[in-house]
Amino acid sequence: MPLASTEALLADLNDAQRAAVMHREGPAMIIAGAGSGKTRVLTYRLAYLIREGVCDAFDLLALTFTNKAAREMRERIEALIGAEARNISMGTFHSVFARLLRREADKIGFTPAFTIYDEEDAVSLIRSIVKELGKDEKRYKPKSIKHAISNCKNYLVGPAEYAAQHAHDEFGQLTAQVYALYQDRLLKANAMDFDDLLVNMVKLFDAAPEVLYRYQHRYRFILVDEYQDTNYAQYVITKRLARQHENICVVGDDAQSIYSFRGANLDNILHFNKDFPDVKVYKLEQNYRSTGTIVEAANEVIRHNANQIPKRVFTENGAGDLIVLHRSTSEVEEAEKCVDTLRELKATQGLLNRDFAFLYRTNAQSRVLEDALRRAGIVYKVFGGLSFYRRKEIKDVVAYLRLAVNPNDEEALKRVINYPIRGIGATSVERILEISRTQNLALWDVVTQAKALGVGRSAGAVEEFGQLIETLCSLARSENAYEVVSHAAKASGILQDLHKEKSVEGRSRWENVQELINASREYVDDPATEDPGLESFLAQIALYSDLDEKVENDDYVTLMTIHAAKGLEFPAVFVTGLEEGLFPSSLSMYDRHDLEEERRLFYVAVTRARQFLTLSYARTRLRFGTPVTADPSRFIEEIDPRFFQTPTGRRAQQPPRFESARTSHLRPLAPAAAAQPELLPTVPEREPFEGDDPATFAVGQRVEHNRFGIGLIVELEGKGAGLRAVVDFKDKGRKTLILKYARLRVVR
DNA sequence: ACGATTTAGATTTTT
DNA sequence: TCTAAATCGT
Numbered sequence: 065m066p067l068a069s070t071e072a073l074l075a076d077l078n079d080a081q082r083a084a085v086m087h088r089e090g091p092a093m094i095i096a097g098a099g100s101g102k103t104r105v106l107t108y109r110l111a112y113l114i115r116e117g118v119c120d121a122f123d124l125l126a127l128t129f130t131n132k133a134a135r136e137m138r139e140r141i142e143a144l145i146g147a148e149a150r151n152i153s154m155g156t157f158h159s160v161f162a163r164l165l166r167r168e169a170d171k172i173g174f175t176p177a178f179t180i181y182d183e184e185d186a187v188s189l190i191r192s193i194v195k196e197l198g199k200d201e202k203r204y205k206p207k208s209i210k211h212a213i214s215n216c217k218n219y220l221v222g223p224a225e226y227a228a229q230h231a232h233d234e235f236g237q238l239t240a241q242v243y244a245l246y247q248d249r250l251l252k253a254n255a256m257d258f259d260d261l262l263v264n265m266v267k268l269f270d271a272a273p274e275v276l277y278r279y280q281h282r283y284r285f286i287l288v289d290e291y292q293d294t295n296y297a298q299y300v301i302t303k304r305l306a307r308q309h310e311n312i313c314v315v316g317d318d319a320q321s322i323y324s325f326r327g328a329n330l331d332n333i334l335h336f337n338k339d340f341p342d343v344k345v346y347k348l349e350q351n352y353r354s355t356g357t358i359v360e361a362a363n364e365v366i367r368h369n370a371n372q373i374p375k376r377v378f379t380e381n382g383a384g385d386l387i388v389l390h391r392s393t394s395e396v397e398e399a400e401k402c403v404d405t406l407r408e409l410k411a412t413q414g415l416l417n418r419d420f421a422f423l424y425r426t427n428a429q430s431r432v433l434e435d436a437l438r439r440a441g442i443v444y445k446v447f448g449g450l451s452f453y454r455r456k457e458i459k460d461v462v463a464y465l466r467l468a469v470n471p472n473d474e475e476a477l478k479r480v481i482n483y484p485i486r487g488i489g490a491t492s493v494e495r496i497l498e499i500s501r502t503q504n505l506a507l508w509d510v511v512t513q514a515k516a517l518g519v520g521r522s523a524g525a526v527e528e529f530g531q532l533i534e535t536l537c538s539l540a541r542s543e544n545a546y547e548v549v550s551h552a553a554k555a556s557g558i559l560q561d562l563h564k565e566k567s568v569e570g571r572s573r574w575e576n577v578q579e580l581i582n583a584s585r586e587y588v589d590d591p592a593t594e595d596p597g598l599e600s601f602l603a604q605i606a607l608y609s610d611l612d613e614k615v616e617n618d619d620y621v622t623l624m625t626i627h628a629a630k631g632l633e634f635p636a637v638f639v640t641g642l643e644e645g646l647f648p649s650s651l652s653m654y655d656r657h658d659l660e661e662e663r664r665l666f667y668v669a670v671t672r673a674r675q676f677l678t679l680s681y682a683r684t685r686l687r688f689g690t691p692v693t694a695d696p697s698r699f700i701e702e703i704d705p706r707f708f709q710t711p712t713g714r715r716a717q718q719p720p721r722f723e724s725a726r727t728s729h730l731r732p733l734a735p736a737a738a739a740q741p742e743l744l745p746t747v748p749e750r751e752p753f754e755g756d757d758p759a760t761f762a763v764g765q766r767v768e769h770n771r772f773g774i775g776l777i778v779e780l781e782g783k784g785a786g787l788r789a790v791v792d793f794k795d796k797g798r799k800t801l802i803l804k805y806a807r808l809r810v811v812r
Numbered sequence: 813a814c815g816a817t818t819t820a821g822a823t824t825t826t827t
Numbered sequence: 828t829c830t831a832a833a834t835c836g837t
Contacts, residue, residue, distance in 0.1 A: 129827075158827045183826085202820095219820050258827055448825095482813095489813050542818065607827065627825045649824055655824080688822070689828040746830090 066395060068144055070115050073108055077101075084346035085109045088118050091306075091340035092313040093291075093333070097377040098362065098671035099190055099609075099633065106136055106289065106315060110152065111144040113285060114648035119311075121151035125214065125283035127302070128156055129290040133610065137289075153283065153358045157298055157605050161261045164279070166603070171272045172264055176746050177470045179255040180606035182454070186210055186257045192497070193245050197238075204238055209636055212239045216669025217259035218295040218327030220266055224263065252500075253474040253507065262297040269304055280308035288346050291316035291336075295327035303754040305675060310340065318373045319366050322627060322665045323408075324657070331338065334373065349377050351671075353633050355384025357679055362670045368702050369660045376658040386709040389700065390680035395641075398682040399436035403640045406621070406680050407440065409636055413676070417443055419635040421622040422627070423669050425647040429640065438561040448628050453605050457573040459563060468536035469599050471508040484557040488529065490666060492522040532556065545601035549584040553577050626669045637673035639666075642681040666699045 068664070076084055081101055083346040084094050085108045094101035110126065113119050128134040134155045141149040155159060166176045181189070190213075212235075215225050223244035230236020245370045250256060256264060269276040286306050288294065291314035293679065294302070306312035314336060321330050339342050351359050361378045366372070389403060392398035403424065409415050422433050422444075430446050437444045452458060460483060470476075474497075481496075482488040499517050500510045510517055511533075514526035532555060540548045562574040587604070588596045641647055652658035668678060680699060684693040761809035 155822090156827065261827085322825075326827080426825075428823050431828090485814080487813075493814090609826070625825065646824095651824065662824095688829075 067730035070112065073111065073115075073144070077105070077108065078350060080346060080350070081105050081108075082349050084348065087344060088113075088116075088345070089311055091310050091336075091343040092346065093336050093343050094313065094315040094346045094348065094377060095318050095333075095373055096348040097351060098317065098667070099351040099359075099373060100348035100377070101350075101352055102136065102315060102317075102348065103133075103140065103346065106287065107140040107144060108285065109313070109729050110137075110141055110149075114145055114148060119285050121148050122153075123282070123284040124154075124287070125160070125285070125305070126152055126154040126287040127289065129152070129158055129293050130631070131159070133289060134159075153596065156607065157294075157301075158258060158261050159604075161265050161301075162603060162607065163270065164266055165256070165261065165653075168268055168272065168275055171275065172267050173251060174256070174264075175253065175254055175470075178761060179253070179466050179470050179473045179476070179493075180261070180603070181250070181257045181475060182606065183210075183258075184454075184459075185255075188478070189249055190242060190473055190788045191245055193242050193249065194238075194628065197241070197245075199238060204235065204242075208235075209239050209242050212236075213243045214259050215241065216578075217263045218297055220297050220300060249474065253472050254470050255473060255475070259297075262295075262301060265301050266297065266304075267377060268278070269301075276304060276519065280305060284309045287312045287315045288312070289316075292318050292321035292330060292333045293323045293328040294332050294537060295608065296329055296332075299332045303644075312340070318371075319369075319631065319664055321669050322630065322668060324661055330371070334371075347375055349375055350439075351377050351379040352381070352419060354379060354383050355675055357384050357386055357707055358670060358673050361387060361677075361707045362667055364704060365663060365702050366667045366669060369663055370659075371660060385676055387703070387707050388678040389675075389708045390678060391696070392680065392682045393684065395432045395682045396436070398640060398680050398685075399432045401435045402433070402640060402678060402680055403440050403442070406442070406636070406638070409676055414638060415638075417619045417633055420638070421624065421629065421632070421634040421636070421672065422638045423626045423629050423672065424639075424641050425626065425649060425665075426641075426751075427625055433640065434624055437528055442549055442621055443619060444623055445618075447624040449620065451609055452576070452579070453608050455573075455576055457558070459577050461549070461553050461556070461558055461577055461580055464533070464536060464556050464558075465540075465549060465598060465602055467533045468540040468548060468552065469602060471511070471533055471537065472506050474507055477511070478799065479509060481526070482562040486529060487525050489520045492520055492526065495519050496526065540598045542586045544596040544600045545721060546581070546584040546588040546596075548598045550581045553581060570675050626665050626672075626686045629672050631770045633672055633674055636676035636678075637669070638678045639669045640680050641685070642679055642700055643685070643693045643694035644697055645692070646685075646687075647697055648699070652660070661697065663702075666697075668739070718811075722807050 073433070074085065077085060078101075078196055081104070084092070084105050088107070094102070094105065106126075113124070114121050119319060126134075128136065128137065138149060138152075138154055141152065155163075162180065166178070167170075169176045169178060187206050187210050190210050191201060194201050194204055194206055194209065216222070221229075223240050226243060227237065227240035230240065248258065250559060251362075284303060286302060288302055293316070302312065314333070316333050318330060319334050321328060321333075324330065337345070343354040354362075356379055359381075363377060390398060390401040390405070392401055407421075410417075422430075424430065424433075427448050430449070434444065434446065453462070460480055463473075466473045466476040467480070478493060481493060496510050496514070496519055498508070499505065499519065500507045503517075505517075508530075509529040510519070511526055514523035514530070516521075519526055535550060535555065537553055539551055543551075549745065559574065560576060562570060563572070565573070583605075584601060587593055587601050594600070628716060644650075645653070648659055648662035652662045681694075681696045681700070684691050686692070
């Protein structure tokens with residue numbers, strides 16, 4: 065493919081975009097509104113710098129937040145300037161820093177083979193430590209402690225400093241103690257958690273100024289994407305790296321900052337000019353993605369936030385369709401209504417499955433939507449649940465691999481020393497850890513000399529396990545990742561163990577392990593792979609998420625959380641579960657800053673849509689298995705009713721007054737039965753009725769239900785909104801009904 | 813030491 | 828409702 069000339073490149077841009085692309089030296093901040101062509105500006109800018117000889121590809125460091133963003137950027141730059149693009153250092157903060165830390169590991173007491181602990185590993189290690197301290201883990205929840213430690217690390221606060229800050233707080237004191245021990249254990253296990261990949265960068269810079277100096281000169285130009293999502297640690301690292309040349313360009317949108325729960329600090333972008341007073345600010349305000357209606361509605365929403373950089377996002381696109389609002393009594397009905405709208409859009413607009421996305425606040429909400437889509441025979445794919453590499457069976461095999469590279473990996477050892485079962489119980493494992501701790505021996509030494517060190521009855525089995533790992537270690541030294549993975553899966557006995565299971569789940573677990581072997585094969589065979597060894601394969605999958613699994617070209621409806629949808633766009637978007645307490649979440653409703661973040665999240669959701677937007681809520685939905693009633697989200701009210709197809713209040717009774725032939729959503733939606741009339745003969749139904757006040761019910765009362773008919777109340781339980789009745793129906797038997805929405809009528 | 817059963821807690825969001 | 832950890836019984 066011929067590469068575009070610089071002139072052609074610049075001709076592709078509007079004035080604001082072009083100015084940002086042509087910014088040469090010195091600090092720059094690009095505020096890129098939703099849909100304003102941010103990625104284009106980013107990629108064009110990098111291409112421009114290289115083309116114009118302002119810098120070399122090797123001088124560039126481009127940091128993103130997700131692997132997906134990094135991959136996309138790389139592909140698009142390659143399309144512009146060809147293979148030269150591969151020389152840019154580009155990736156997520158975590159992956160770029162992990163690579164760098166591997167190179168310099170010895171300077172901070174690690175080896176290049178260090179393991180990256182995921183959340184599960186980290187919490188598990190903290191749980192061990194809490195137990196070893198003899199503390200009650202009900203009172204001091206490992207997860208809470210992990211969270212506190214993570215916060216510390218985001219702000220580069222060490223255990224001692226934290227202890228001093230929380231001198232009079234019991235939880236704080238314990239956390240500080242655990243924090244210190246946790247870091248000891250990580251170091252001993254040659255492991256880092258996600259946060260350490262940042263913290264240790266700072267430690268590296270402090271411990272070895274010459275390394276900092278080297279990278280400062282290596283990376284003359286630094287680009288940071290999604291700057292609004294960076295935390296303090298990331299801020300410090302990039303600032304220090306950029307100090308020599310000050311060629312730092314940050315790109316972001318304060319209105320799309322949705323990660324403060326992970327330490328993202330909006331101040332980084334709001335106060336960027338304090339650190340770099342001569343910063344040049346570029347604002348990209350023209351939206352190319354969405355219809356006028358969607359852009360305006362989004363603006364109205366975000367206007368309710370006090371804390372933001374003033375900007376005016378506008379579009380020259382037409383007004384387009386109005387927003388559809390579905391009001392449902394239950395989450396099941398909500399899903400059905402949305403699926404109906406989806407079918408209608410498919411039929412009238414010629415859209416494909418891949419043009420649709422269902423977005424929601426929490427992963428748990430996907431289930432009903434999946435059910436409805438499955439019933440309608442629509443292909444969908446859920447992103448977000450647990451990713452492939454987080455599945456139990458995969459983590460088990462990976463644990464063996466981790467040990468092959470780093471036999472001191474405590475969490476991997478604990479995970480598989482007795483899986484498949486080889487008679488090494490919890491007591492023996494604790495004994496091993498205790499010996500390692502008290503005699504200050506490496507975990508691996510205790511394993512290999514279990515008998516001599518007095519591990520106990522299972523010492524023989526432990527040493528045998530050690531030999532198994534030893535075999536894998538030597539294999540890893542000479543063979544590529546695929547060879548080690550396939551051998552480990554067999555030699556560990558995992559494949560055999562899974563093969564024994566006859567259940568459907570067991571079968572799929574076995575297949576998953578095969579899939580992991582395939583993945584390692586592909587990794588080894590991929591020409592883009594620089595190092596086919598196990599170590600780099602592991603390094604890659606440690607920072608992998610399921611978002612990276614998206615297969616293009618397949619025609620499926622996308623289901624994902626709004627967080628996961630950031631950076632994506634779809635012709636038609638459904639935002640579901642717009643209820644107080646769910647979105648905004650009850651955990652974020654009572655604090656101004658949290659609420660503003662929820663609102664930004666809603667802003668992100670709305671601005672994913674190009675043409676068609678549907679918002680919906682359910683009056684009551686099952687949460688943790690019990691029905692919860694909620695009011696519609698305040699965010700709905702923050703959009704002027706004129707943007708909605710149905711007037712706020714109830715469904716329109718009359719055809720819409722809009723001229724456009726496209727505004728056809730108001731056509732009475734076909735009932736589900738219409739799709740397969742021959743299968744579902746219409747039963748003449750009684751006139752449906754609203755229920756009587758639950759307060760008037762009593763045991764022994766005769767009642768009528770819309771579907772179940774006449775019955776007798778035999779029991780009443782619960783109170784308030786949770787009031788339930790056990791009713792004995794004449795033809796349908798006993799049912800337990802939630803009165804709040806069962807709509808029972810007293811029969812006299 | 814291990815499997816079966818019970819129970820508690822989780823639902824924000826992710827590198 | 829679903830999962831993971833705790834407890835129990837063998």
